[in-house]
Amino acid sequence: MPHHRSLHTTLDQLYASRSQQHLANDPLSFCHRYHDPADQEVAALIAAVFAYGSVKVIKGSLFRIFSSMGDSPTGFVDDFDPKKQRQLCSGFKHRFNNENDLAALFWAIRLMRQQCGSIEGFFSQFHKADAVTVEQGLNGFCSAVLGLDYQPVFGKSGLTRESSFRFLFPAPAGGSACKRLCMFLRWVVRPADGIDLGLWHQVHPAQLIIPVDRHIERIGRMLGLTSRQTPDWRMATEITAALRLFDPQDPVKYDFSLCHLGISEGCNGTRSACCQTCPVAQHCSTV
Template identity: 40%
Template sequence: MPPRSSPSTGLSPSDARRLLPCLTSFMASTDSRARIAFDPLEFPRRYENPRDIEVAGLLAAALAYGRADLFRPKVDALLQRMGRSPAAFVRELDVAGARELLGGFVYRFNVGTDVAVLLLGMGRALREHGSLEALFVQGLETRGSWHGALDAFTTALRDVPMEPLRRALGPERGLQHLLPSPLGAGAAKRLNLYLRWMVRGPDGVDLGIWKRVRPSALLIPLDTHIGRISKHLGLTRRNDLSWRTAEEVTASLRVLDAEDPVRFDFALCHYGMSGVCPTRPVRENCARCLLRPACSIGRETVKAGRARATP
């Protein structure tokens, strides 16, 4: 269930004044173009038509878990077989087509039946609503909250006849992991990542093709990297990777930028993924980090290193 109380923010005005220039310099130093090659965002960026972008994006985000060198070939192979227009492909997709595309498909927790539900659900959404954006906005207007909108979105996508799919492809295995419904108390990282791609921008990172949703409404795509760095920067006091924690981090980021709070996500996440900011701090890395003036762990690590070096 979504949290019942408003999220708190661990960021004081003085913390915000210290953190914002650090984050601004940090983002300016990030080579976003180079990092996109290592990000599932590369897949929707291949397309120009908004409907192709949103279909390719949701498929890529849904499968973007585990090691990038393992999920990227899976996504790439599916998109290649779906042809020049993923949107046209899913609009016309039926159970026989799903069996042809996904027979034998396995990626970690997911099998072909799981992915078939996602593709058939997107096809139905395009036929009935015209776009995935329209489906999401309907849930946002009906439910009135971000959590409720996402829950309505995934529930609608999963509303496909299962027995014909099971006969064609076998039983589902990780459908709740691929497309959670009900959404639950988790941070829904990959779904919020997808929404960031669709809503923010267009800029050097995100695509900004959804015009009916404001970037200010986005929730941070919370994973282990963002969770760890957010704690170091004072954006949250929480230790778990829950929806509540994502709300608290986002509330702190809104103190820095009320209109576009998740613009910092791409740079921070890739910083954690790069290994430069590991779970156990490395003094040499902390000493060079542009975020150190605002980072409690970085300051302590460098201070401790200097103390040990003093005779």
């Protein structure tokens, strides 16, 4: 990789400069409302799976969801009854997903916690400690979540092939970059550092794959971290492999600060005023 040492230094400086202002403009901020690790874990999965679309729309949807859940997300999902409490989801709409999908998500988390004590426990059934990445774990996790009994939510037909709920749990096996689930894993696996939460201990940060949103897709190409054009699982692993050269034990630590060059700082992939103050401009192919 060209300018390897110089880019490494720049990325480490960028990581060190992360701000609470950026966090406030991120769905992860909703998890920081809670102090109990169990509440943070439940909030993290909910916030991550609905983290698609514009930041404004995402934050609006999450504000509504967490307002309805009260002070304890775990207490809410552990007691959630799709028949008695369906009205709490009534009218919910987030782009492709609706009130039925929200109820199904609450129900899925309740079942995961009932079966394994936590979402981590449920995920860890499919993840091997010596795995190179989380790919196998994600494949098993998504398949198992979609295989739960959703009759209490959807009726006798259960979860159909056409259900929009499936959109919330894509798997690497289908080629998806799994951006939202990789983001969830980053939040809960990486050490608590004021941004990420450091909740899980069965998955190592070295096994994480970077969440490829449109910002990471674009910035990854501009920095020479990937040559691929399609934001799929192969791009995600390629960018992660490039970042692993800088930090083999924690390659995804750069994700938050890189993606907020786009989310919060206005980078859109073209030469603009923000390039003049951008910390990675010297390495960028557009400058």
